[in-house]
Amino acid sequence: MARLVAAMSGGVDSAVAAARAVEAGHDVTGVHLALSRNPRSYRSGARGCCSIEDAGDARRAADVLGIPFYVWDMSTEFADEVVDDFVAEYAAGRTPNPCLRCNEKIKFAAVLDRALALGFDGVVTGHYALLETGASGDVELHRAQDAGKDQSYVLGVLTQEQLRHSHFPLGGSVKTEVRAEAARRDLQVATKPDSHDICFVADGDNAGWLAERLGPRPGTIVDEDGTVLREHDGAYAYTIGQRRGLRLGVPADDGKPRFVLDIEPVSGTVTVGPRERLLVDVLEADRPLWCGPAPDGPLECTVQLRAHGAEHRAVVEVDGGLVRVRLHDPAEGIAPGQAVVVYVGTRVVGSATITATSRVEVGVGDGR
Structure with a gap:
């Protein structure tokens, strides 16, 4: 039996993962991560995670499971390591994935470090991935059985030491099984929709959210030959591969759609061209x-x-x-x-x- 912290987001996956850990005989303590000093500034309802509603859902699930429950304030670490990094990356013309950063720096670094310091043996989460012991004795991270829910990509930032203290009870299950199990266990989150998009962008408008923090940074959108097509207020509003929302007005010579090919953050130049x-x-x-x-x-x-x-x-x-x-x-x-x-x-x-x-x-x- 291990002493485990169950990271409970307020969703169905983390609730069932915690339930399975309890059923397996582990000594489980539920923990919800407070990632914002003002939770109402993050997603609410079914659109995301990390909201006030999610904290309440996590607490109710812990009550049903009969396990202790705490809220850990990780707002400073989250702001420093995830939110500020997200802004800095876009300002530099790059396209970050904040979920990987959160897994790397918060869920499997700050949380695991605190759990181990408090005498726990590891962390259990609702991620869809499998852990196996390899021939060398190392813990191997593998894709989940449910290819549609596989989250091994966002866990690819984990080190061997972190994997040794991780538990992913849902790796061998499909989502329909997990929801059915939650219903059998009388967990109210059984039918709760999955979270989507970036939790700290309250309305889902990434460009608008970045504009509030970075301010206007005028530049131009140009063709590959340097012809200026129009001006813009900030290169951070664009990502490589983007087609929609360019508002170019003048069609390409061949009449085909144009896509963002390159972003030069210093000059604010966004270059567009054909898909190929x-x-x-x-x-x-x-x-x-x-x-x-x-x-x-x-x-x-x-x-x-x-x-x-x-x-x-x-x-x-x-x-x-x-x-x-x-x-x-x-x-x-x-x-x-x-x-x-x-x-x-x-x-x-x-x-x-x-x-x-x-x-x-x-x-x-x-x-x-």
């Missing part, structure tokens, strides 16, 4: 985080480049803190700031943050 120019086959990345030993030599593998995105066959090479990924088949619309997560089969090898991409030259083979 979004294709890339080489990625460079830094800040690698390995779930176990780092790859030794070229690694034939697959990589995932966005949450719930497709897998791409690739070769990964590591040189200290730098990672180079060569895709066998080009990918579209990959932006600096995104995470590349490396897999061998279903096993997560680790992750890194994309810093640069190289485009396939249209009409010149595969660009190599």
